[in-house]
Amino acid sequence: MTKDDIHLQKILESKEFQDTMKLDKLxxxxxxxxxxxxxxxxxxxxxxxxxxxxxxxxxxxxxxxxxxxxxxxxxxxMRPRGSGAGMAIQPLxxxxxxxxxxxxxxxxxxxxxxxxxxxxxxxxxxxxxxxxxxxxIDRDKLLKKFFSNDSDNYEKAVVCLSHGYGVAAFAYFRRIIENNIIKLLDMIQEDSSSLANSQEIKEALDNLRKESPMSNKIEIANNALPEYLKPDGLNPLGRLYKILSEGVHNLNDQECLSRANIVQECLKFLISELSTRKTNSDRFKKLVGSLN
Ligand SMILES: [Zn+2]
Structure with missing residues (x-):
């Protein structure tokens, strides 16, 4: 290492530099x-x-x-406020x-x-x-129903989320996805069976059911969803697999909290879209089927 390198390293390690970096992110x-x-x-x-x-x-x-x-x-x-006239303005x-x-x-x-x-x-x-x-505490009705076999873990996850216990919330949510992902894949398959590209979707879903490394699954997930379940190209299923692939160990409470929220939002989106479509098509079939 040259003298300059050592000097640079000292700067990078200094508390002042670290503080400035931290401040930049806020x-x-x-x-x-x-x-x-x-x-x-x-x-x-x-x-x-x-x-x-x-x-x-x-x-x-x-x-x-x-x-x-x-x-x-x-x-x-709506509280009345004093005019503040004559008062010196104090900094916070x-x-x-x-x-x-x-x-x-x-x-x-x-x-x-x-x-x-x-x-x-x-x-x-x-x-x-x-x-x-x-x-x-925000307990989503559809999620609660979807997780009816896993209600204990779901209850713990939402309680941890509401208290900001990120590591715990994230761990519980990971556990619930692990336990329920196949059920979710079944719902997607049922919903997409009538689509033009249903064969392609079915193959991707079958691949997801197989034991394979998570990193592959994140990519496959993109083909396993019909377009209407990917708003703006965002793939909620891929996000779920990505999150399953990450351990809790390296993440702080705040990072875990944000991932737990992402899990919850991805699941909410997928499950509510799928069940609304199912309700609508069931109603349609029942109504129109009876009118022959
Ligand atoms: Zn009101």
Missing amino acids: SELSNKEIKNFIETTPLYTWKEFKKTNRTSLQIDEIDSFCKTCDQIRPFHD SSGTTNFYFTCVSCKKEYLLCNVEQVIDNQTIKIQKFGELPRKA
Whole structure:
């Protein structure tokens, strides 16, 4: 190694350099990020952002499910605010912030949440430490039905997901896909049996059922789905196999959490598309079949 190489290596290993690299990856704390954080992040999960010159975390609006209106509605912060006249504007400091939003339609339902913020020179970290009403755990009806033989693991997976326990949620979801992937392949096959390229799809599905390395399966999965199950060319089945191919060991909680969410979204998409089509075609056959 030359002197220059050693010097370069020292820079790359220095704490300052590492910090700058980390900072580059963070997004700025915007109103949109705060809204997303309040709407989706579980309790006691830290999120880190690049510091900006904002003076508070308060935002005016979020979207949330209103149980009185029985749909997603905007919720606004309707608390009266002082004019602030004559007060010096203080930069945001470490401490806590409390949010209070009310449904704009019924003005009855509310969402209250407490957030702790920790601020240093360049970053700001936030976590929720309280929330009312208690968030209902998102149990998808179709998924619940699909996993009826595996309801124990599915229940554990969604509970871990709602608490932000990423490693555990990911492990449970991997287990459920392993146990149920054949059932999913059967549903796809049944659905695609009437398509022009059904033979090609059947062959790909048969290959997926065989014992073979995961890396092959990720590629094969692309041919195993009809076009309407690949929105914008995104292949949800391939994503599921890709995730099965990855171990939990090298991933941190946050990375596992995002993969667990991907698993859930891919499954939701596939199962809801397949069962809607099945319901529609059954209804059609029943109706039209009886009209001869
Ligand atoms: Zn409402």
